[in-house]
Amino acid sequence: MKLERIILENFRQYFDRQRLDFARDNQRRVTVIHGVNGAGKTSLFLAINWCLYGRNVENVKVIDNVGELISKEASNRATIGERVRTVVELTFLHNGERYLVRRALQSTKQKDGTVSLDLSEDFTMMRTRANGQAERISNPIGTMNAILPVNVREYFLFDGEKIDNFAKPEAAAQVKQAIYLVLKLEILDRARRHLESAAQDYRKELKQTSGGELRNLIEQEEKTRAEREKAENRKVELEQESESARRKVAEIDQRLRETQNAKFLQQQRDLIERDLKQRRTELDSLLSQIRELATGAYFIIAQPAVDYAIQILDGKRERGEIPSSIRQQFVQDLIERMYCICGRPFTEGSSEHQHLLSLLISSLPSSLENDVLDTSAALRTFSDHAEKHRTDLDAAMRRRIELVDLIKELEGKLDDVGRQLKGSPLEEISRLERQREDFQADMHSYTLEIGSLTERIKQLTRVIADLMKSIDKAQKNERHGRLLGIKLDLAQRAADAIREMYQIFADDMRTRIEAKTKEIFKQLIWKDSHFQDIQLGPDFNLEVIDRYELPARPELSAGERQVLSLSFITAMSRISEEEAPLVMDTPFGRLSSQHRNNITEHLPNLTDQLILFVTDEELRDQARMNLQPYIGAEYRLNFDPRTSCTEIAEVSND
């Protein structure tokens, strides 16, 4: 996962609509966001968390005790009855695909000056395809969890104030928990949770009774139909707006092509965009090809049974039963006529008669014989098919990796062109590029909403169909069978068994993290001759061993503890092989300049994307110089005490 852009609208002190693009080049992968205390660094950090996960997911609190999310300025300016929208939208890239995630709140200004929420939070996740169309992801929470699980997020998006938590003597449980989550040991836990929730469902079902709710159902149908109509109207509106933005981008492109100093860059962009489109289309069709190969590969799994069947069929051949030398019909005719081929008659029970009967039994009906021969021939080709299938799938998977890398590279180049145009000393070019960026961001938003509405309309249509069925069935609600009790018991016992397995995986991961933490800690700490070793014991205590081979953690300074924690976190992210950004809110506040310098020197190389929220004091002198070559985007949060609002301003590095 690499963050591309965030758009905030009326979120806390971010009044109106504001945008920030993150650096995500391979070279320039660091985004620095400056702000004095209270300027809004934590609110921006909060916005990322809230957008991706909401206030809580699966009982994990993401946002707690932070007060109102709706901009006070927006609430204040609204007239009574007017609606205020609070939206955070994040665009990110993951495995070569672009995702748009949006979370929105809608509230209405009341007579007493307060605002009241109209609906619960609306969360939408979209994925843009090669043809530029966005499709809504039907299971956004599950998909987000697969990309960066909510429990894992705090190890990638973390609060500088809490950074030294892992290195505190009482932190063993937290260290253990982090390893379980980041290194996917949670899979087992999830399986257990699934089973437990199945057990819970059975319990509920046992208790449930049915009731006649016909009126309620009819009311629901009416409401749903009205909602669908509203969504359809909004979709038409948005399609028009999107088309208008697309035309404006095309106009700007044309103007840039005609402007002497921008011509070359715009032509370059045209070429890259064309190439990118082709690659994305190729990736899409490759994905379909991989799907076809993978879903059709079941016969590979069944090969042992196929081999055994071939063995049985071969046995029949070897015994001469297939193909039988004498046709069954011919033998039957001889028995009916009671004459031998040579014309000699025979009697029932004679040795000739006996022999013919045994031939009849051992031979197969000709129809079955053909089937056996055909099946046998078809099965013999299976192993060749399997070989080819595997080779094709391997090749497609390798190509996919190549394409994902290529797409990333092209996107980087595209960003470069945009940056160069934006940074042009000619005001006209720079202004056009900024406008272009704005229109594109609008288009992304429109596409997101259109896709979301399309899915919503489909969903509402399904709901209406279901409601109509339910209305028909309303009186037939009946109780379920008694099997539920048995199912409940089974699900619960399986969940208990998985709980036991959970522990076994921990050890291997613990050893690997120990080695990696040690390696990183030695890079980051300046007294590396004094600290000799890092240990992560079976009790999950993170321990530093000094040159006298004694545990040194109690003596660690706050700064050293922070470095130890940071080493542990980056070690986990490396071992997990997750591509995820490291977002750090005020990370260097408590560090001495020496630690700060070491960290800023090595940190950019320990992560794929680094986003730092810092005060000016945190990042200056050598630390600033260390980061400089990696900084791809820099912003300042300007807080206006008169309005209590913050404006995001880009800091030019040119």
Next chain:
Amino acid sequence: MIDNAASRDTVAIDEAVHEIYKQLTEGNDIASVPFRTMKDVFMWAVSLGCQQGKRRPLSGKKVTIFRWAQFSPQIDIPLLKALSIADSGNVNVLLSQDEILTIAEEYANAGIYELRTNVLDQYGQPLWNLVSNLSTQ
């Protein structure tokens, strides 16, 4: 040759596992919903059930998900026949399409849980889980 006239030609599953079939086939996102057809899910489930040596007779309410004609004559039908021969040890099983289907349905009825565990209950997207399931075979 199978006596089609007297045989059923619909493939059925337990209603209890219908949801898994739907989860694996309904949606536009290839990586999250890898299967295009219920037939392919069924064939994967049959193969996994057979690989694990697990069969589970259908119990409770049945749901018909597709017809015999959807099986491919090059791979699916020979494969189902092979599994029946391997299961019964006798080629005469080929005389009954009913019997071949019953064996397949029972393997699928056990294998579908295996498929769910391997593909849906794992960390990551189902398509890649399916691919990695193959690479471990």
